[in-house]
Amino acid sequence: MENLWKKESNRPKIYVNPFKGIDEEYVEQVFDWLRQPNRRRLRHKIVSQPIPHDRQLRKRKLTAPIEVPHKQRKVAPKHGNERKGFNRKAPPAFSPKLSFARHNQFPDIAKVLDVKHDAKFGRHFIANRNIDVGEIIAVGRPFAEAVVCYSSSKKFYCLTCKKIGTDFIGCDNCADVKFCSKKCRSLNHAHQLECNSIYHRIESLEIKLAIQMVLNAIQGFSNADDLIRYFEKLLANNSLCQNGLILSLTKSSREDNILRAYKAYQCLMNMKSINNLFNSERTKRFLAHLVLHYLAIIPTNVWDSELNDEKNFAMRYIYGAMSLFNHNCAPNAFYSIKDNYGYCLTVRPIKKGEQIFVNYLGDRVEESKANRQSYIKREWGFVCDCERCKPKSRRFDTREMVEDPSWEYINSHFEDYLFPLGSNPRNRLRDECANFLRRHGNNWTKTLDNVIKLFILAITHEKR
Structure with missing residues (x-):
């Protein structure tokens, strides 16, 4: 690797042979x-x-479908001929689209982001304005x-x-x-x-x-x-x-x-x-x-x-500018793939000047701090010091969260994400989650994490 892009000293137009020492x-x-x-x-x-899951190749295992109790308490009613199978329309599908104009340099990224560089994070994206929850700030093909x-x-x-x-x-x-x-x-x-x-x-x-x-x-x-x-x-x-x-x-x-x-x-x-x-x-x-x-x-x-949720097909992608999103165990954005398009959705309020973080670990983020830190260090060579990993000097009081009217609604209507996309119950659940995240998104707690998961489901879930 030390010879990558080096040229021969006596032939300045010819690159060195990187395979010279191969057995x-x-x-x-x-x-x-x-x-x-x-x-x-x-x-x-x-x-x-x-396929063996080579640990070096598990760079950003996408967040798996979020497990929520699947007892279907409420079912969207059928009407008229739909009950007989006539004139049945396909349910609406989630299609990610940028919430803002495109970046001048990186067309897959929204214009509300700027590229910054420092010794700790390398090149990364920060917000150049306040960004609300539920905004799609990146969409692009690999x-x-x-x-x-x-x-x-x-x-x-x-x-x-x-x-x-x-x-x-x-x-x-x-x-x-x-x-x-x-x-x-x-x-x-x-x-x-x-x-x-x-x-x-x-x-x-x-x-x-x-x-x-x-x-x-x-x-x-x-x-x-x-x-x-x-x-x-x-x-x-x-x-x-x-x-x-x-x-x-x-x-x-x-x-x-x-x-x-x-x-x-x-x-x-x-x-x-x-x-x-x-x-x-x-x-x-x-x-x-x-x-x-x-x-x-x-x-x-x-x-x-997995390719379009088909477990028989494994797929790996390389994106351009979207690869600059750094990891955080308590991220302010969620990213995934839909119809071969990668996208990034904000799940916590982001203030001007704050960095955009996503979760590289997928389900591993639920493991203990020691396991997370060990895996991150082994795979990507850094130590995560996010608010979820830092030792807490005091225990955060969650009483204000659980007494929030939005939390009461979310807790009693958490299965409404099963309604069709665009339906009133599902939209209400999405909006209540968004309101909760706006008010309490500055401090990570397990309660906040559960609301984020439900918020993502309310936006992206599709019946299979």
Whole structure:
């Protein structure tokens, strides 16, 4: 990793060879793997065992569906022909949209946020105005994503839009992928680069994601020299991302990144279109560094999720500016993925100048302080000193919270999130939660945390 983006002293235009010290036995293993016959399959590669949850790859396990007692006390009534199944409309769905105008530099981020940098937090987002609860401050598609099916399934996923279904169409030139429509098939330019390659036989989501990042980055460039000039200009300016070229996210120093990068690099060079594009020593060395750079970004910036709540499909995403949200065990924002769009929703009042925090731990945030601190230190290398982790000098008095009229309503109507989206009972529950969070959101307590969970359900929950 110390040689990343370094050039040879006697040849200033040529990057050093990052794979110089790789063991010959590993090199032979990779080439044996590449020589495997490309079996034509009618469905995606099925991995016999569940994918191991590599601890370095669990960067931001998305908050799992929140467990609330599921005894359905109230059921929205049916009327007229709906009872017979006629004229039944699909229930409304939650669709995240920015609550404010877009940021001038980062289109996935709302204009109410600014980027700041300091020694403790690195680059991060702060509010440039007061932000109310329930505002969506970030929405965007990932720069790259990778999917794997890890158990037997009769369903397929669309390679372009990631929709799950059964009646899908295939690629005209390979049997590795499926699309939900001809439109999605025509829109997927990255597959044209990796079609009929070994890419879809790769079982490592990390390597697949790095390859996909490279394929997305090179689109729009007719030759490698233009790509190199553009990339080096961004590196010199320490740019975060521009035209999909993500650069300055936090990089890990995993010892096996070189080996993974070598495997990803050889897989790319095994693609005819990539081999034709990177056909000189200079361009090949650049590609090797690009792969290594992206692999170093993944462990500390990946979003981890099931694909559209289908447990048979695991998916990992890399976003650009949204990766700058830092962790807090008592966050003021919630982030998740809906229809392949990442979004960030405020769940506590945020004052001007305050940093935006999200929860990296998912369900682990409910564990003991010692377990949380140990996991955070191991995965991301810092010690969390949030209000939930700091030793409390005095016990916060929650009597004012439980005597709040909104709390009384929430406590007696907590199942109203089961009503259809947009219905009056559900809207009332959402509004009462918001009022409670506005009044008491400045101090974290378990009561506040439970209201936040219910507030998120009232906004995002959909019947399955």
